Amino acid sequence: MALVGLFAVALLMVLSGRSWYHQQSLLKNQVVVLVANFENPQDDQWGVTKDIIHQLEEALEEYDNVEVQALNEEITAQEGIKVARAKGKKHHADIVLWGWYQDTDSHAKVTVKFEVLEELHYLPSVQTKPLIQTIAKLESFEIQTQLSEEMSYLTLFTIGLVRYEAKDYEGAIARFTKALEFVLDAEQAIVQNNTIDALYFYRGVAYYYKGEQDKAITDFNQVLKIHPEYAEVYSNRGCAYSEKGELDQAIADYTQALKFYPEYAPAYYNRGIAYSDKGEQDKVIADYTQALKFYPEYAPAYYNRGIAYSDKGEQDKVIADYNQALKINPGFTPAYINRGNAYFDKGESDKAIADFTQALKINSEYALAYNNRGNTYSDKGESDKAIADFTQALKINSEYALAYNNRGNAYSDKGELEKAITDFTQALKIYPEDALAYNNRGVAYSDKR
Known part of the structure; x- marks a missing residue:
């Protein structure tokens, strides 16, 4: 994600x-x-x-x-x-x-x-x-x-x-x-x-x-x-x-x-x-904590500390910090994205989708939000909704290699292997070093036999 x-x-x-x-x-x-x-x-x-x-x-x-x-x-x-x-x-x-x-x-x-x-x-x-x-x-x-x-x-x-x-x-x-x-x-x-x-x-x-x-x-x-x-x-x-x-x-x-x-x-x-x-995450967290001690209304410090906690795998602390950032600044779209990711990692897909949707209400041209919501729909087995979101992300950013790769996976889940191969190939045109796209295309070719 x-x-x-x-x-x-x-x-x-x-x-x-x-x-x-x-x-x-x-x-x-x-x-x-x-x-x-x-x-x-x-x-x-x-x-x-x-x-x-x-x-x-x-x-x-x-x-x-x-x-x-x-x-x-x-x-x-x-x-x-x-x-x-x-x-x-x-x-x-x-x-x-x-x-x-x-x-x-x-x-x-x-x-x-x-x-x-x-x-x-x-x-x-x-x-x-x-x-x-x-x-x-x-x-x-x-x-x-x-x-x-x-x-x-x-x-x-x-x-x-x-x-x-x-x-x-x-x-x-x-x-x-x-x-x-x-x-x-x-x-x-x-x-x-x-x-x-x-x-x-x-x-x-x-x-x-x-x-x-x-x-x-x-x-x-x-x-x-x-x-x-x-x-x-x-x-x-x-x-x-x-x-x-x-x-x-x-x-x-x-x-x-x-x-x-x-x-x-x-x-x-x-x-x-x-x-x-x-990469010194413990020192990162300590300094953001001190910044917030002296300026408790500074949303970016909560946001950045949330990312540091995410790097350490402490998802409950991640969510708590994004909650605080959004309480201070309800229009802070990156916090919705990252809180949605944390909910996804915890297996709380509906909460993740709600956060990605809220980010899109604030910024309807946010390709990353469509991509991440598409991944969540795909994880829930709702491939058509996933494909619609990846397609929307690609309308906003036609060079978004990750969205091509993810849509390819969704097509593959539906058994539409030609479309999947086409998407994996497009992802590789944009990013030729994408090992995952090569792997996914290889699997699709294998499934076609």
Whole structure:
């Protein structure tokens, strides 16, 4: 019975926040940047807010999926991050800019606070990789600049952030790199303040999503020069090492993250994925269990732990974990598939069929669900229903060798050997190394004598 692979979610963490997020599965049509009033308690001779909005609107003019909105009210330092994020959610913003400035004789020193808002989403489709890691994202951070030509730094950084939120990682990298050029002495900036850590952090995440892991690791290294105990960055660097297949280095980074932040669920989750890739199932289960201790509503951790239990043959624990995953996320179709497989292995065919059917109600184009339900019908001796399901799976995926092989078996059970041989032959055209299909065809030829 075909099993759906482990669920991996790359969690990249964003600066100075302990919350963590799934990568968003669906791109919103609009990226909304909300700008609060930047006011000096003494006066407003510099027109900071208008200048920021004007520069952003001008720079973002070429993008039709970005909207800059004025909040038209202050968010004070006393009100802080909580109020800023609440106002952002109220206005359906993706990014909130707020802060204040102090003026001198020649310029205004502007402190800009960034809030990056994103709702938690579950990935909607089965991943081809066995697991997806979780990539951390910065929630709240600040930069400081002068209200002069250096405002270009703020503008470039914000555009980079906007392009990042729009999943335009190449565009984001270009803007972050350009913004870094405004920092005349990057090494000195690292020593003096943390203004550029967000740039390196976000550029590293963008490189990760582009598949340029060496560059991602280099940028995460830069952040760690500034914040050598930043757990989320170690976890992100571990994800990059994992993508490169350097599992021991990835595990070392996840372990380091947990040294600095023992309750950081994504590091346990990601380390569990790495242990799974190494086949160390007991360690896998231990890490998913720890992740769930700190984040008990994380359905993919239940799902992945269920797969680990399945590999150990502990079907009751498998079913219990899929039950929990589905309680949290009733639309989690891979959990229905794998729970159905567990019921099949226990000989509870009707429950298995019910789960495969439920998966198909959610996703009627799910070829694997048709294949697995067909196998269950075949096991019950209902060959016509089995053939109908395998045929439907092949309408969805005409290169599905396993479905040809399984339909061939169903035809063979009905005594329709020519059709069985035709299906086994088609399976071998798609997958010439399929020993089982050769065996099945040989049996069919023998039965024809």
